[in-house]
Amino acid sequence: MNSLLIVIAVLLVACTYGVVDRKRSGKIKSKTDSRNEITAHEVGAELGESATVLQFSSAFCTPCRATRSTLTSVISHYPKIKHIEVDADTNLQLVRRLDIRQTPTTLFLNSAGREIARAVGAPKRDQVIYALEQI
């Protein structure tokens, strides 16, 4: 009886967490107070002329592939914006400095390389378009 209650409790907590996580995941949050500035040297590629979308990925991450295809397809319509994908595993220093906790995490940088928005989890296509229009 006791262990049956534990099973029910675990499943209830998992359902609640799953729903909350799905809702939160990929939401693009603007960061007006961010002091994070990223240089071309740090990511190993030239930043975009008007903006850069910087994606952190890892090998053990299924949604990273979906995020890559969403971002590259949206960004193909904006010639002055660049998509750069960075492997979190081999760029731990940058990961720590920017406080990247999971993959995919996507940073939206302005022309100066300053972080102005961030999405943790796979961002939705229309939200990416909206965020790019704001830059």
Add this chain to the structure above:
Amino acid sequence: MNMIDARGPRWSAGLTSIVLIIALITRSPIVIIIQLIQFAIGAFAGPPKSPYAWLYKKFVQPRLSKTFDSEDVRPPQFAQFVGFIFALIATLGALTHTWLVFTFAASFALFAAFLNSAFGYCLGCKMYLLGVRLRRG
């Protein structure tokens, strides 16, 4: 890159959830050991070689659509490894009758397996980077 049918790991996670529920309720060492073996093969030989994947290929996949999303094998393999660690702790708990340890470890494994099967939750996305950040201080 080694790609697999993305529905396979979801099926395995569903079966894992059922086996872990039975293990938690019956406290049977045999049941948790069966799950431990599944995790061990999935983690070290790869998810496609595991017993649950065999069941999937034999009985489930033939009844499903021929077109499917494929995924990299590494994320589910990482999840099997995390499962293996918790199932190992749970097995040790069951064999020594330390039921508190058994219950905590098996509950966490159930939590993750259920999230994976019901929501497609990606354990590697959330845990891997934190693990690396901690390990390489």
